[in-house]
Amino acid sequence: MAFSGHQLLKLSPHAALTPSSLLKCPSILSHPSRFSWRPRHPWRIHGWRLLCSQSDPEIQPSSGDGDCSQSIVGDLLDYLNESWTQFHATAEAKRQLLAAGFHLLNENDEWDLQPGGRYFFTRNMSCLVAFTIGEKYNIGSGFNIIAAHTDSPCLKLKPRSASSKSGFLMANVQTYGSGLWHTWFDRDLSVAGRVIVKDADGCFIHKLVKVKRPILRVPTLAIHLDRLVNTEGFKPNLETHLIPLLATKLEDTTVKSNEKTTPSCFSRSAHHPLLLQVLSKELGCDSEDIMDIELNVCDTQPSALGGGQNDFIFSGRLDNLASCYCALRALIDACKVPVDLANEHAVRMVALFDNEEVGSNSVQGAGAPTMFQAMRRIADCLAQEYIGESAFERTVRSSFLVSADMAHGVHPNFSDKHEEHHRPQLQKGLVIKHNANQRYATSVITAFLFKEVAKAYNLPVQEFVVRNDMGCGSTIGPILATGVGIRTVDCGIPQLSMHSIREICGKEDIDIAYNHFMGFFKTFTGIDKKLQVDY
Incomplete structure (x- = not known):
């Protein structure tokens, strides 16, 4: 059957296949450049179909062994398509950590940690800290950490979302973060998030x-x-013009709710009964069992490869889920071989925070002492009967933090927005961010050490400085650096359309970032020892 110049190969609708697993099939590997994948249903792991094409380049499946010849791009696309919200991103990270043999900790319990162990915990279902302990860990050994954030600019349903105008059912929303809100118009949207449900x-x-x-x-x-929109610009009022349509309001087909009296303060009139019915169908519960909701508005278009050579990644939430996944995957793969931890003195850690887009001032944000409390608990647990002076403080001074957040790649149509000699390009590697006014936490020492990691693996590195006549954004780097005094470098994968509903980055940069982070975990302890500092 012809399909837009491609040959359509149908697979079993119940086959447990993903893009990366499909590419491991012998028939596909024999002619890998002739295949690309598209989901029959955008958000199911099963029910995939293949589109054969002579022009589509090969996407290598990842073996997970840290081999630089392997690609994690297909796995990243899976992760992005699962992670519509910060809650789903954390849940998927949790699933992958458990599958890799990490032990789930509870912050309320006493921890029993051992050298060579792999552990993690979550907070608020949207923040996660995972770590592995080197078997040669000693009192005062440092932590090698990569930190990122799970949240992205989006629309969120208001506590009272139900409204109606001109015969339409509307869903009231509030803006979260600094989004390019005009990109949210004329998109196929849905909702995702977490719900509190009462069980039997x-x-x-x-x-x-x-x-x-x-x-x-x-x-x-x-x-x-609106005849002047193309000459005077699109300037929507975010309170009155950015309200999504849910349905037409027809009196003879009004959804009726079998609401029961409950002691909950949750008012069912706050949300349309139709919305609650849609949610209850997805959850497999009665609508009256829904006690409260926290929902993001999300784009339903799946993440995908794009460009004439399939060299781009088109997706929402690249900022900052691309960094999250590269860091998480590097931590997992850096300890798959037993010798990796057998010769390690440090604790390797990944910290994924929520609420970076709105300042990080929350229980689950980087402004909370989550990471440093974890570091102290780990150090205290491993110290056991040790009686000495300032063990944790010495640990912090030996530690190093990589703040990983997406970077501004040079836009070919707006290249003058970049400082002339600092124009990061897509497909050219991680960008180290500098700012003399400390909007980034990078110093000459931390930048040098991070570049030494890249040098050891023959990986490209770029550098970014904002123009003097433009404002500079910031990251969780300065927040964490000042929280306890840890050495920090700010870096990121270059991208375009940052904070749009659909962003773009280079496919090669994903693998470069993954290998750079993997190299950081595997070699930083040794590289750091070579640095002679005159205190």
Whole structure:
């Protein structure tokens, strides 16, 4: 059957296949450049189909052994398509850590940690800290950490989302972060997040929900009614013009709710009964068992490869889930071989925080002492009967933090927005961020050490400085650096369309970042020892 110049190969709708696992099939590997993949259903792991093409380049599946010849791009696309919200990103990270043999800790319990162990914990279902302990760990040994954030600019449902206008059911939203909000118009949108559900025993449990079909849309005004939009710009009022449509309001088909009286303060009139029915169908519960909701508005278009050579990644939430996945995968793969931890003196850690896009001032944000409390608990647990002076403080001074957040690649149509000699390009490697006013935490020492890691693996590195006549953004780097005085370098994968509903980055940069982070975990302890510092 012909399909837009491609040959369509149908697979079993129940086959447990992903893009990366499909590419391991012998028939595909024999002619890898002739295949690309598209989901039959964008958000299911099963039910995939293949589109054969002579022009599509090969995506190598990852073996997970840290071999630089392998690619994690297909696995990143899987992760992005699972991670519609910060909650789903954390849940998927948790699943992968458990599958890799990491032990789940509870912050409320006493920890029993051992050298050679692999552990993690979560907070608020949106923040995660994972770590491995080198078997040669000694009192005062440092932590080698990569930190990123799980949240992205988006629309969120208001506590009272139900409204209606001109015969339409509307969903009231609030803006989260500094998004390019005009890109949210005329997109196929849905909702995802977490819901508190009452079970049969009367207990309250958290459940994640993701409505995969488009149920919301923010339409733009026709040009016939806004003739000046192309000359004077599109300037929507974010309170009145950015309200998604849910349905038409027809009296004879109004959804009726079988609401029961409950002691909850959750008011069902706060949200449309139709929305609650959609959620209850996804959750497999009665709508009256939904006690409360925390939902993001999400784009339903899946992440995918794009460009004439499939050299781009088109996706939402690249900022900063691309960094999260590269860091997480590097930590997992850096300890798959037993010798990796057998010769390690340090603790390797990944910290993924929520709420970076709004300042990090939350229990689950980088402004909270989550990471440093974890570092102290780990150091204290491993110290056991040690009686000495300032063991934790010495540990901090020996530690190093990589703050990983996406970077501004040079835009070919707006190259003058970049400082002339600092224009990071896509497909050219990680960008080290510098700012004399400390909007980034990079110093000459931390930049040098991080570049030495790249040098050891023959990886490219770029550097970025904002123009003097433009403002500079910031990251969690300065927040964490000042929190306890840890050496920090700010870096990121270059991208375009940052904070748009659909962003773009280079496919090669994903693998470069993964290998750079892997090299950091494997070699930084040895590289750091070569640095002679005159205190």
